[in-house]
Amino acid sequence: MRVRIFESGNMKYFSRFGGVALAALVCTIAIPAFAAEGDSVELPEIVVQGESENTVNPLSGLGSPVFPSGTLTVPGVAQAQEELSLFPGAVSIVPATKYQDVYAHNFEDVMDFTPGVFARKRFGAEVRLSIRGSGLSRSFHMRGLDLLQDGVPYNLADGAADFQEIDPLIAQHIEVYKGGNGLRFGATTLGGAINFVTPTGHTAEAENLVRLEGGSYGTARIHTETARVLGATDFFAAMSANHVDGFRQQEAEESIRFAANVGHRFNDTAETRFYLTSNIVDQELPGTLTLAQAENSPKLANPGNVALNQQRNVRSVRVANKTTLVVDDGATLDFGGYAGYKRLYHPIFRVLDQRGPLAGLFARYNLEGALAGHRNVLTVGGDLAWGEVEAKQYTNLSGSRGALQASGTQTSTNVRLYAENHFYVVDNVALVGGLQAIHSYRKFTNDLSPAQSDATDFSSLSPKAGVLWDVTDAAQVYGNVTRSYEPPTFSELVQASVFQFVPLDPQRAVTAEIGTRGTSGTVAWDVALYRAWVRDELINFTVSPSIPASTFNAGETIHQGIEAALTLDVGALALGDVLPEGGRVLFEQAYTYSDFYFDGDPVYGDNKLAGMPPHVYVAALRYKSPAPNGLGWDIAPKVEWVPDGGYVDYANRLKAPGYATLGLEGGVDLAKGLRLFVDARNLTDKNYISTYNNITDAATAATNVFYPGEGRSVFAGLKVSF
Numbered sequence: 114m115r116v117r118i119f120e121s122g123n124m125k126y127f128s129r130f131g132g133v134a135l136a137a138l139v140c141t142i143a144i145p146a147f148a149a150e151g152d153s154v155e156l157p158e159i160v161v162q163g164e165s166e167n168t169v170n171p172l173s174g175l176g177s178p179v180f181p182s183g184t185l186t187v188p189g190v191a192q193a194q195e196e197l198s199l200f201p202g203a204v205s206i207v208p209a210t211k212y213q214d215v216y217a218h219n220f221e222d223v224m225d226f227t228p229g230v231f232a233r234k235r236f237g238a239e240v241r242l243s244i245r246g247s248g249l250s251r252s253f254h255m256r257g258l259d260l261l262q263d264g265v266p267y268n269l270a271d272g273a274a275d276f277q278e279i280d281p282l283i284a285q286h287i288e289v290y291k292g293g294n295g296l297r298f299g300a301t302t303l304g305g306a307i308n309f310v311t312p313t314g315h316t317a318e319a320e321n322l323v324r325l326e327g328g329s330y331g332t333a334r335i336h337t338e339t340a341r342v343l344g345a346t347d348f349f350a351a352m353s354a355n356h357v358d359g360f361r362q363q364e365a366e367e368s369i370r371f372a373a374n375v376g377h378r379f380n381d382t383a384e385t386r387f388y389l390t391s392n393i394v395d396q397e398l399p400g401t402l403t404l405a406q407a408e409n410s411p412k413l414a415n416p417g418n419v420a421l422n423q424q425r426n427v428r429s430v431r432v433a434n435k436t437t438l439v440v441d442d443g444a445t446l447d448f449g450g451y452a453g454y455k456r457l458y459h460p461i462f463r464v465l466d467q468r469g470p471l472a473g474l475f476a477r478y479n480l481e482g483a484l485a486g487h488r489n490v491l492t493v494g495g496d497l498a499w500g501e502v503e504a505k506q507y508t509n510l511s512g513s514r515g516a517l518q519a520s521g522t523q524t525s526t527n528v529r530l531y532a533e534n535h536f537y538v539v540d541n542v543a544l545v546g547g548l549q550a551i552h553s554y555r556k557f558t559n560d561l562s563p564a565q566s567d568a569t570d571f572s573s574l575s576p577k578a579g580v581l582w583d584v585t586d587a588a589q590v591y592g593n594v595t596r597s598y599e600p601p602t603f604s605e606l607v608q609a610s611v612f613q614f615v616p617l618d619p620q621r622a623v624t625a626e627i628g629t630r631g632t633s634g635t636v637a638w639d640v641a642l643y644r645a646w647v648r649d650e651l652i653n654f655t656v657s658p659s660i661p662a663s664t665f666n667a668g669e670t671i672h673q674g675i676e677a678a679l680t681l682d683v684g685a686l687a688l689g690d691v692l693p694e695g696g697r698v699l700f701e702q703a704y705t706y707s708d709f710y711f712d713g714d715p716v717y718g719d720n721k722l723a724g725m726p727p728h729v730y731v732a733a734l735r736y737k738s739p740a741p742n743g744l745g746w747d748i749a750p751k752v753e754w755v756p757d758g759g760y761v762d763y764a765n766r767l768k769a770p771g772y773a774t775l776g777l778e779g780g781v782d783l784a785k786g787l788r789l790f791v792d793a794r795n796l797t798d799k800n801y802i803s804t805y806n807n808i809t810d811a812a813t814a815a816t817n818v819f820y821p822g823e824g825r826s827v828f829a830g831l832k833v834s835f
Contacts, residue, residue: 171198171589171631172206172639175680175699180208180285180316184347185384185437185445186376187263187313190286199490199535201545201579201591202294203229203628203641203676207287214747214780214790216326216334216828217281218355225731225753228639228703229291229676233804235820237357237366237396238277239425241724241804244291245624245643246672246709247304249724250653250664250807256602259300261308262388263374265433265451266298266473270500270525271555273602278392278429280370282324282336283351285312291676292624292643293577293595296547298477299496299529301575303597303622303645303672313376313386314340314347319786319834328792328828331358331365348375360823361399362414363423368394382439388451391430398423398461401806403817408770408800411821422460422512429455441480448476464507464514469523471500488537498527502603506612519612520560523603528552533577541584545593547577553600557607557614565613571600573619588631597622597645605651605664618666622647628676635682644673646712652722654763654809668714670722675706683734695739701749702732717763723807726759726771733778740782748779758802761818767811769819772801786834791827798825 172194183189188196190208197204205227212223220232220240231243243249247257260267260274268274281287288308290297295306312318317340324336334355341348350373357366369392376386400415400423417423431453438446452472459465477494502523508515533547556568579593599620606614628641649666684698692698707729709722735749753776758769775797780790803822808814 170194171587172204173587173632173637175632175635175637175682182315184313184315184376184378184386185439186386186435186447187285187310187316187374189316193286193288193310197288197290198589199543199581200290200294200297201543201581202593202595202626203291203639203643204294205230205289205291205639205678207289209282209284209286212281213788213832214749214778215792216328216332216830218334218357219281220276223281223284223287224289226678226701226703226733227289228678228705229641229674230289231705231707231725231729234822235804236359236361236364236399238368238394239396240276242276243725244289244304245645245674246707246722246725247302248651249672249709249722250651251604254604256604256651257302257599258304259295259298259302259306261298261306262390262433263310263386263435264298264308264447264475264477265388265435265449266475266496266498267309268498269455269471269602270473270498270527271523271602272302272527272553272600273604275427277368277394277396278370278390278427279309280351280353280372282353283311283370283372284309285316286310291641292626292645293547293593293597296531296533296549296577296595297492299494299531299549301529301549301551301573301598303599303620303624303647311372311374311388312338312340312349312351313374314342314349317349322832322834324830324832326828326830329826330360330823331356332828333357345379346375346377349373359397359399360826361412361821363397363399363419364414366394366396368392368396370394383437385434385436388433388435389431392427394425394427396425398425401818401820404767404769404802404819406817407802407819407821411800411824415817420511421462421509424458424460424512426458427455429453443481445479446476447479448474450474460509460512462509463518464509464512466505466507466514467502469500469502471498473498484536488540488543490535490543491532492534493532495528495530498525500525504603504607517561521566521607521612522556522558522560523607524554524556524558525603526554535581541582543581545577545579545581547595549575549577551575551598551600555600555603555606555614557603559612562612567614569606569614571598571619573598573621585631585633588629588633590627590629592625592627594623594625597624599651601651601664608663615664617651617664618649620647620649620651620666622650622672624672635685637678637680639676639678641676642674643676644671647672652763652807654807654814667711669712670710670714671712672707672709674708675704677704678702693739695741697737699735699737700732701735702730704731705729711763717765720763720765721760723760723763726755726757726769728754728756730754743785744782746779746781749777751776751778758805761805761816762808762811762814764810764812767816769802769805772799772822774799774801774822788832789829790832791829793825793827795823795825800824 180190219238224230290306300306322338326334336353338351378384400418433451435449456468475496506519531549553571559565575596577595624645626643630639647670681700733749733751738745756771777793806818
C-alpha cells in the first residue's frame with residue numbers, strides 16, 4: 114500500500130510501518146523523561162472483584178474487575194456504573210478489560226457482546242454501526258448516533274461522525290446510551306450516544322505499557338502508553354501505529370493515532386483537564402461484490418475500486434478542555450470546549466477533497482438533593498457546535514486529482530439545550546421527565562454555480578418521560594417514552610455529484626421501551642424491549658456501487674426489537690466440585706432481535722427495511738483460572754450466529770444468507786506485568802456476508818453490493834506493563 118500524507122495541498126509518499134512503529138515508541142520512551150523519578154506516584158493496581166455486597170449494582174455484572182477511583186473530570190468504572198444505573202432505559206458499560214485479549218481494531222471487536230449495538234465490518238476500521246436501526250440504510254460513515262470522549266462532543270456540527278478516529282485501545286471503558294437515554298448528553302438521535310472514557314494518570318493500567326500485536330493478512334500494531342501522577346497534576350498519553358495488508362485486494366491500511374490528556378486538581382472541588390488527539394488514517398477501499406463473488410472469491414476487490422485506486426485518508430487534530438466544579442453539596446458543573454481541524458482525501462467516483470475547522474462549547478449542571486422531602490436528581494445542559502468544510506470534487510485519475518468538477522463550502526451550526534429530572538416518589542421508585550430543544554443551521558455555498566447555493570434550518574422540542582424501580586440494590590425494572598429528532602447531515606443534503614441541496618425533512622420518532630437489568634448470585638441480565646414509530650426516516654439506497662448512496666424520506670416506518678444479555682456463572686451452578694478454588698466458568702450471551710419495516714408505504718407497503726439481520730446471537734464460554742500472586746490465564750471459545758442475513762432491497766426480493774462463525778480467545782500472565790494473548794477468528798474458514806449496501810429493488814438495480822467477511826485469521830499479542 115502507498116501511504117499518503119498531505120503537504121502544501123499536494124500528496125506525497127511517506128515511509129512504511131517501520132517508521133510508524135518508531136514514532137509510536139516515542140510515547141513511552143520520551144514522555145516519561147519529563148517526569149522526575151522522585152515525583153511520580155505509583156498507579157493503583159487493578160484487582161479482581163470479590164463478592165462483597167457493597168460493590169454490587171445493577172450494572173456490575175459477574176466478577177467484573179475493580180478499577181481505581183476516577184477523578185472529578187473522569188469518573189472510574191464503578192462510579193460510571195452507579196451513575197448509569199439511574200437511567201430508566203437501556204444503557205451498557207464495556208470496560209476495556211472485556212477486550213484485552215482480542216485484536217481490538219474497530220467497533221465490531223469491542224461491541225460484539227453489547228446487545229442492540231449492530232457493528233459489522235466493511236473493511237479496515239470501517240464498520241456499519243447502528244443502534245435500534247439508527248442510520249440503518251447507511252453502510253458508510255455514521256449517522257444517528259452521538260459520539261463523545263469523556264463527555265465532550267465528538268460529532269461534526271452537522272451530526273455526522275467518523276468513529277475511525279477513535280482508537281478502542283485508549284478507552285478505560287465505553288458507555289452506551291441507547292435511544293432516548295442519550296439525553297444525558299443532549300442527544301436527540303434514534304440511536305442514542307456512545308461515550309469513550311479515557312484513562313488518566315490516576316486510572317491508567319500502568320505507568321508504562323507497550324502492546325505488540327501481529328497476525329493474519331499482514332497485521333502489525335504497536336500501542337504504547339505512559340501515565341504519571343505528579344502531585345496535583347496527572348497526565349496520560351497513548352499512541353497506536355497499525356499496518357494491515359488486508360484480507361481482500363485493495364484493502365491495505367496504515368494509521369497512527371495519538372491521544373493525551375493532562376489534568377490538574379486545584380482542590381477537592383475544582384479540576385480541569387486538557388485533551389489532545391491526532392489521527393493519520395490511510396485506508397484503501399475494496400468495494401462491494403456480487404453475492405456469488407463474495408461467497409466464492411471473497412478476497413477479490415471490485416474492479417472499479419482498483420481502477421480508481423479508491424481510498425479514504427484522514428488527517429485530523431483536536432484539542433479540548435473539560436472543567437468540573439463542585440459548586441455545592443450534591444451539585445457539580447461540567448463545562449468546556451473543543452476545537453479542531455480535519456482533512457479528508459477520498460478518491461471514489463470522484464476525488465473528494467474536504468478540509469475545515471470545527472469548534473464547540475458545552476456545559477452540564479448536575480444537582481442531587483431533596484425536593485418536597487424526596488430525593489431528586491436534576492441535570493441541565495447545553496452545547497454549541499460549529500463547523501465549516503471546504504468541499505471540492507475532482508476527476509479521479511487512479512486516485513489522483515484531475516480537473517476540478519465541483520467546489521463549495523458547507524457551514525453547520527448546532528445548538529442544543531436539555532434538562533432531565535429524576536424525582537423519587539418513594540425511596541426505590543423514580544419518575545423521570547426530560548426535555549430537549551435543538552436548532553440546526555445548514556448553509557451551502559456553491560463556488561462554481563452560485564445560483565445553487567442555499568441555506569436551511571431545523572428546530573424541534575423533544576420530551577421524555579420514564580419510571581425506574583429499584584427492585585433490590587442489584588436489580589431494576591424501567592420504562593420510558595422519548596421523542597427523537599434528526600436533521601439531515603450534509604451527506605444527505607448534498608448528495609454525490611448533485612452539488613446543491615436536496616429537499617429532505619428531518620427524521621422524527623417516538624420510542625417506547627421497557628426493560629430490566631441486574632445481578633443475582635450466579636446470574637447477570639440486561640433485557641430491553643422497544644418500539645419506535647418513525648416518520649420521514651432518512652433512507653439510503655445505492656444507484657451504483659461506485660457512487661455514494663442517495664437518500665429520500667420514507668413515510669412511516671416501525672423499528673421494534675429485543676436487546677438481551679445473559680451471563681451465567683456455570684462454575685458455581687454446576688461445576689463447584691470440579692473447579693479449582695478461585696477458578697470460574699462464565700457463559701456469556703448477547704442476543705439482538707430487530708424487526709424494522711415500512712408502515713403502509715405507497716411503494717413498499719409493509720415490506721421489511723433493508724440493512725440489518727433480524728437475529729444476531731453471540732456467546733462465549735469463558736474459563737478464568739485461579740490467579741495466585743495476580744498471575745492467571747483464561748480461555749474462551751466463541752460463536753456468532755446470524756440465521757438470516759436480512760433483506761438487501763426494499764422490494765424484499767433479495768436476502769443475504771445467514772452464517773455461523775467460531776472463534777477462540779485467551780491470555781496468560783507470564784509474569785507480573787507480562788501478558789500473552791491470542792485471538793483466533795472464523796476457525797472453520799467460512800465464506801459469509803458481513804454486511805451490504807441497500808438497494809431499492811434487486812430485480813432492477815445492480816446487485817454487486819456485498820461485503821464479504823474475513824476468512825480464518827489468528828492474531829497474537831504481548832503486553833508489557835511496568
